[in-house]
Amino acid sequence: MDTNYDAIVVGTGVTGGWAAKELCEKGLKTLVLERGRMVKHIEDYPTINDDPWDYKSGDVITNETRKIQGKQSRTGYTTTESRKHFFVNDIEHPYNETQRFDWMRGYHVGGRSLTWGRQSYRLTDFDFEANLKDGVAIDWPIRYKDLAPWYNYVEGYIGVSGQNVGLPQFPDGNYLKPMELTCVEDHLQSSISKNYQDRLLTIGRTAIITEGTKPGLGRMSCQYRSRCMRGCPFGAYFSSNSSTLPAAEKTGNMTLRPYSIVSEVIYDSDKKRASGVRVIDSQTNEVYEFNAKVIFLCASAVPSTSILMQSKSDYFPNGMGNSSDQLGRNIMDHHLGVGAFATTDDFQDKFYTGRRNNGIYIPRFRNIGGSTDQKDFLRGYGYQGGGSRNQSWTSKVAEMGYGAEFKNEVLKPGGWSIGLGGFGEVLPYEDNRMTLNYDKLDKWGLPTVTFDASIKENERNMRKDMQQQAVEMLENAGFKDVKGYDGDYALGLGIHEMGTARMGRDRKTSVLNKNNQIHDVPNVYVTDGAAMTSAGNVNPSLTYMALTARAANHAVEELKKMNL
Amino acid sequence: MDRRKALKNIGTGFGAIAVTPTVVSLFQRCQSAATYAPVYFSPSDFEKILQLMELIIPATDIPGAIELKLPEFTDSYIASVWDEDRQGKFAEGWKVFLTASAAISGKGVDQMNASDWDVVLSKYLKPGSEISGAENDAASFASQLRSLTVNAFKTNEFIGENVLAYAPIPGEQRGCVDLMEATGGKAWSL
Numbered sequence: 001m002d003t004n005y006d007a008i009v010v011g012t013g014v015t016g017g018w019a020a021k022e023l024c025e026k027g028l029k030t031l032v033l034e035r036g037r038m039v040k041h042i043e044d045y046p047t048i049n050d051d052p053w054d055y056k057s058g059d060v061i062t063n064e065t066r067k068i069q070g071k072q073s074r075t076g077y078t079t080t081e082s083r084k085h086f087f088v089n090d091i092e093h094p095y096n097e098t099q100r101f102d103w104m105r106g107y108h109v110g111g112r113s114l115t116w117g118r119q120s121y122r123l124t125d126f127d128f129e130a131n132l133k134d135g136v137a138i139d140w141p142i143r144y145k146d147l148a149p150w151y152n153y154v155e156g157y158i159g160v161s162g163q164n165v166g167l168p169q170f171p172d173g174n175y176l177k178p179m180e181l182t183c184v185e186d187h188l189q190s191s192i193s194k195n196y197q198d199r200l201l202t203i204g205r206t207a208i209i210t211e212g213t214k215p216g217l218g219r220m221s222c223q224y225r226s227r228c229m230r231g232c233p234f235g236a237y238f239s240s241n242s243s244t245l246p247a248a249e250k251t252g253n254m255t256l257r258p259y260s261i262v263s264e265v266i267y268d269s270d271k272k273r274a275s276g277v278r279v280i281d282s283q284t285n286e287v288y289e290f291n292a293k294v295i296f297l298c299a300s301a302v303p304s305t306s307i308l309m310q311s312k313s314d315y316f317p318n319g320m321g322n323s324s325d326q327l328g329r330n331i332m333d334h335h336l337g338v339g340a341f342a343t344t345d346d347f348q349d350k351f352y353t354g355r356r357n358n359g360i361y362i363p364r365f366r367n368i369g370g371s372t373d374q375k376d377f378l379r380g381y382g383y384q385g386g387g388s389r390n391q392s393w394t395s396k397v398a399e400m401g402y403g404a405e406f407k408n409e410v411l412k413p414g415g416w417s418i419g420l421g422g423f424g425e426v427l428p429y430e431d432n433r434m435t436l437n438y439d440k441l442d443k444w445g446l447p448t449v450t451f452d453a454s455i456k457e458n459e460r461n462m463r464k465d466m467q468q469q470a471v472e473m474l475e476n477a478g479f480k481d482v483k484g485y486d487g488d489y490a491l492g493l494g495i496h497e498m499g500t501a502r503m504g505r506d507r508k509t510s511v512l513n514k515n516n517q518i519h520d521v522p523n524v525y526v527t528d529g530a531a532m533t534s535a536g537n538v539n540p541s542l543t544y545m546a547l548t549a550r551a552a553n554h555a556v557e558e559l560k561k562m563n564l
Numbered sequence: 565m566d567r568r569k570a571l572k573n574i575g576t577g578f579g580a581i582a583v584t585p586t587v588v589s590l591f592q593r594c595q596s597a598a599t600y601a602p603v604y605f606s607p608s609d610f611e612k613i614l615q616l617m618e619l620i621i622p623a624t625d626i627p628g629a630i631e632l633k634l635p636e637f638t639d640s641y642i643a644s645v646w647d648e649d650r651q652g653k654f655a656e657g658w659k660v661f662l663t664a665s666a667a668i669s670g671k672g673v674d675q676m677n678a679s680d681w682d683v684v685l686s687k688y689l690k691p692g693s694e695i696s697g698a699e700n701d702a703a704s705f706a707s708q709l710r711s712l713t714v715n716a717f718k719t720n721e722f723i724g725e726n727v728l729a730y731a732p733i734p735g736e737q738r739g740c741v742d743l744m745e746a747t748g749g750k751a752w753s754l
Binding site: 182 | 628647691728
């Protein structure tokens with residue numbers, strides 16, 4: 001087994017895949033380590049063609065599943081029969097909660113790139129300047145102009161469908177043709193444009209091909225089956241498995257090693273550089289060391305941070321790059337589960353074709369200057385949602401009671417319903433943190449993660465506004481039975497955990513610099529969600545991918561200059 | 565002949581919605597004669613559930629609850645999907661429902677026939693029926709049983725592939741189209 005490489009990439013999700021592709025394409029001999037099993041595109045998607053009736057009780061979460069994936073089931077959707085194999089076994093992979101924290105993840109090649117929500121939005125300078133303006137935490141070391149070309153590059157490669165609408169807080173991008181709105185969504189769009197100067201409704205921007213093809217393993221246009229979380233036989237949605245890993249493979253420079261748990265990054269105190277990583281083979285428990293000139297941690301926020309915390313040396317007694325004591329702190333997510341829904345009796349003779357795995361989007365309209373600024377909370381939120389009619393049957397059908405007429409009515413589409421769910425920014429708080437518990441080890445003898453974090457007053461105040469504005473917009477559109485809701489939310493439920501090794505300008509207050517390098521160990525890059533200095537209010541994966549491509553480019557330039 | 569394969573083969577020969585008497589009679593012939601051993605319900609309760617569900621989704625030109633094995637699906641669904649707490653509450657509701665049913669019919673619940681159960685369901689599920697506060701739990705059980713029956717009906721392979729509008733690979737997406745042109749007035753099965 002070869003133990004010397006130019007680069008090592010830890011993780012194979014959205015960022016690991018991008019690091020692998022970029023580094024391999026730029027000629028680096030790259031070892032890609034994945035702690036879980038191999039998942040080959042199409043071949044290892046066992047449920048891609050299943051209908052609900054192919055399962056004993058339909059595509060639901062069963063009691064058997066809850067026994068071994070109790071925490072992974074907290075979302076209510078991640079562990080249904082068709083998806084559960086892409087999420088971890090909670091018995092085998094335990095974690096601890098001082099306060100409830102919902103940590104959903106999958107350990108396999110492709111990681112959560114197979115199961116992600118695919119919503120792809122850019123951060124803006126409203127986000128990059130926010131901490132500085134508000135006096136919260138620390139300033140981002142980059143601005144929109146630093147990332148904009150990389151957003152463009154990533155969008156073009158992965159394929160993102162959406163519509164340019166020309167809003168400064170919701171920048172235009174490199175989009176494939178948008179999906180279509182349903183009749184009720186179209187109605188809400190007109191109503192919002194008529195009733196509000198400060199907001200609009202558009203179709204979601206999603207990493208799904210809607211026209212033409214994209215590079216990878218035969219990636220082509222969406223067939224509208226809405227089975228994205230199972231892996232796509234058409235490669236229509238972006239995943240590492242269909243796109244970036246095949247690109248890396250094609251160069252001949254990639255060595256992909258599944259079942260490889262990285263326990264630490266090894267520090268060479270003479271050279272003041274990392275020399276490689278220590279790996280536990282998850283099946284044999286044998287320990288290996290691999291060396292490289294540059295290391296990319298792309299294991300997702302919590303695991304990448306855990307690896308750094310475990311990387312203790314005389315020079316870094318509290319974990320690699322942790323001289324700031326910021327490692328593990330400032331954990332963020334997007335808070336959700338608040339909004340409103342409604343029904344309408346209109347459009348009874350209208351329907352839709354195809355199952356659109358995408359929703360509507362109402363971009364942020366709070367705290368972006370002038371009259372949008374709020375007294376009760378900082379930052380903002382967007383809404384995602386949709387209007388459909390297939391699912392509900394009770395309202396109209398119940399009038400038929402039961403029997404033959406009722407049965408006939410059940411076969412027709414139900415009434416239309418529409419919902420708006422808020423996605424709000426969570427501020428970085430130093431005392432929202434993860435730590436390692438060395439008293440409770442996992443089956444490989446590694447410490448388990450303990451979460452102690454919660455949303456606070458700013459988020460709670462924002463939630464009131466999120467509910468109220470959703471109700472108001474639906475009422476203004478003339479919908480019926482408008483009901484607001486504020487459900488059960490704990491950090492992590494957005495599956496956007498981030499911020500635990502933040503970027504910054506100063507090594508005293510941050511872990512990473514403006515290029516995602518650890519301040520104190522410049523040949524280690526962390527480019528997953530751990531790097532986030534603030535959360536913004538949009539789905540973050542596109543930003544992680546753009547940061548990764550940018551960092552990989554930087555690493556290669558630095559290697560050429562012999563700086564690493 | 566394997567019933568599932570038989571139905572799949574036949575399904576492809578007809579439109580997405582049309583179900584002819586031929587299909588139905590073949591469907592009936594293929595029914596398994598084996599008796600089902602319920603997991604959640606006791607055998608005697610299951611007999612009653614069978615009758616109630618057949619009243620909710622009766623056989624028409626499309627097979628009804630018993631032919632489609634909706635009671636079997638539901639029994640297994642409750643046992644394997646609902647947690648203990650929910651199962652327990654449902655069992656309590658069932659007891660209350662049985663007591664109320666006996667009072668309405670003036671018979672022991674084991675002696676009640678389909679038309680007796682019809683009277684009970686009519687009281688609890690037909691709109692406009694007056695329900696006293698004391699009967700709320702029984703009525704709510706009936707409504708829950710109806711939801712379960714509809715869930716089983718809509719998750720059924722025959723219904724999903726041959727009766728509802730079935731498009732496993734739609735190929736395109738149109739946001740706002742005419743209902744009759746899209747599906748002939750039916751719901752999508754997926």
